[in-house]
Amino acid sequence: MISYEEERKKVLEIAQKILHSGEVIGTSGNVSIRIKPKTEDEEELYAITPSNMDYDELDLEDIVIMNAKGKRVRAAGGKRNSPSVERKLHIGIYELRSDVNGIIHTHSLYPVTVSTLIDELPNEELPAILEEQAIYLGGPIKIAKFASTGSPELAQSVHEAIGDMGAVILRRHGAVCVGKNLDKAFRNVQLLNKASRAFLLAKSAGNVTPLDPEALKNCQRLYTATRQI
Template structure:
């Protein structure tokens, strides 16, 4: 159990180091693919001071089985995403500057760069608005996330997922970089949207031929 708790504790520190959020906002979870147990950050605590004892543990049925702290208010969103996506074992919800600019204008991030379409998806869509901490927010996030690896929470922030924590961080970085680049490209002209056939070719390449 402690190893999985440590993954979440370390991810909290990393999220702050990368300026992906401010203060105690954002929340992170990890699922042990074998037991199905889910490890979630507590509500409103300083990420730099979190210890493994502060992590809240859910079983695969969504019942709290360990932890003295109140879980993140977004616990139902995390559980809903794990329930909907068997391939996801790490979820990072943050309030980063550039992608949140899209979220507060209810604007999706289009497929403008290769790394984005390869590891994030065809686009990042805005979920229908719901208040933080509500069951609806989780439902809308699942719907807009679909089979992609990131979703924008309207008027709120960004949520990135992956099969493991490192991958989820890579998604966070690429989403934030692409949001920044797309906004910058507006100064130069129109960004070229990658056509669907090329997106598919790149996604197939990553699945079958990329890497060693």
């Protein structure tokens, strides 16, 4: 019998979704969920995908339960896997954002492609060209500075760039999407892909027109009002 079975099931479910939707290949990317303490004596924990394991081979006991220091909680059972190499990235977002309970890091093609155009993007961000992007992700999406996979520098870069947004793009690497729960984080993965693809198509046609300032403000009000619901 393993502990936190429901949380493990949800992480495994979303890991399979991002694999089969083409957001990750092999061992790339990672998924986590916050496990809130039920009593004052308990510590906050996180269920996260393991390091260096192909998503096609994952089962429930492969999902790691870790604490806020990124250490596997042995008492929670499961296999003796190490938590994802990007665990500090996840933990830092949970510490910064009380509204976030689920995080997905992907290597999605379209956001990565957008990040290679950084020199052509005002403010080093994906402009808000779709209403959905502004309502559900918060507006223009920042592109975090490049840093090596699993490094403290990458975690710091993401933490600085994400602010209160629903997503951040990692330069020449991928994207991180967050949500009140993992289902909403996965929705944000899909929306970021859609917005990135729309931008690239518009750019290839020669004309990218962002939302006008008033429309953007109205959408951002909705984002602020609903992101914790």
